[in-house]
Amino acid sequence: MNTRTVDWLTVAAIAALAYVIDTAVHEHLGHAAACVALDSAVNTRLDPMDIRMVALAGPVASLLTGLACARLLRIARAPLTRLFAWMLASIGLMTAFGYMLFSGVFGIGDLGVGDEGLLHGVAMPWLWISYMPVMPIT
Numbered sequence: 001m002n003t004r005t006v007d008w009l010t011v012a013a014i015a016a017l018a019y020v021i022d023t024a025v026h027e028h029l030g031h032a033a034a035c036v037a038l039d040s041a042v043n044t045r046l047d048p049m050d051i052r053m054v055a056l057a058g059p060v061a062s063l064l065t066g067l068a069c070a071r072l073l074r075i076a077r078a079p080l081t082r083l084f085a086w087m088l089a090s091i092g093l094m095t096a097f098g099y100m101l102f103s104g105v106f107g108i109g110d111l112g113v114g115d116e117g118l119l120h121g122v123a124m125p126w127l128w129i130s131y132m133p134v135m136p137i138t
Contacts, residue, residue, distance in 0.1 A: 066092025
């Protein structure tokens with residue numbers, strides 16, 4: 001029987017790398033890329049619809065990363081590659097769906113009703129906030 005051992009430092013390093021990559025994708029390929037796509041400068045004030053698009057871009061980037069890595073998990077053969085894909089898929093999907101729970105419970109964050117949230121200024125925000133924590137389940 002051929003067993004292969006991976007030391008805990010390798011697993012911790014892969015986990016840290018996956019977390020850093022997911023955060024970078026969320027912030028840079030999500031929020032920052034949305035700002036660039038909307039032709040916004042750093043000190044430019046965005047209109048309300050653009051603010052919503054920028055807020056939504058981060059969780060969408062995390063969701064797409066999680067789904068892509070879940071697909072990669074089915075293709076990858078090397079154990080450490082599979083571990084990395086599994087961790088990045090898990091973190092990306094937890095970030096995307098965690099925002100629904102977090103924003104639904106507290107009303108803040110990318111999907112919240114705060115000044116820079118997706119649901120800022122919507123009619124009946126209490127309805128959206130009460131539905132958001134159960135949305136990933138339905």
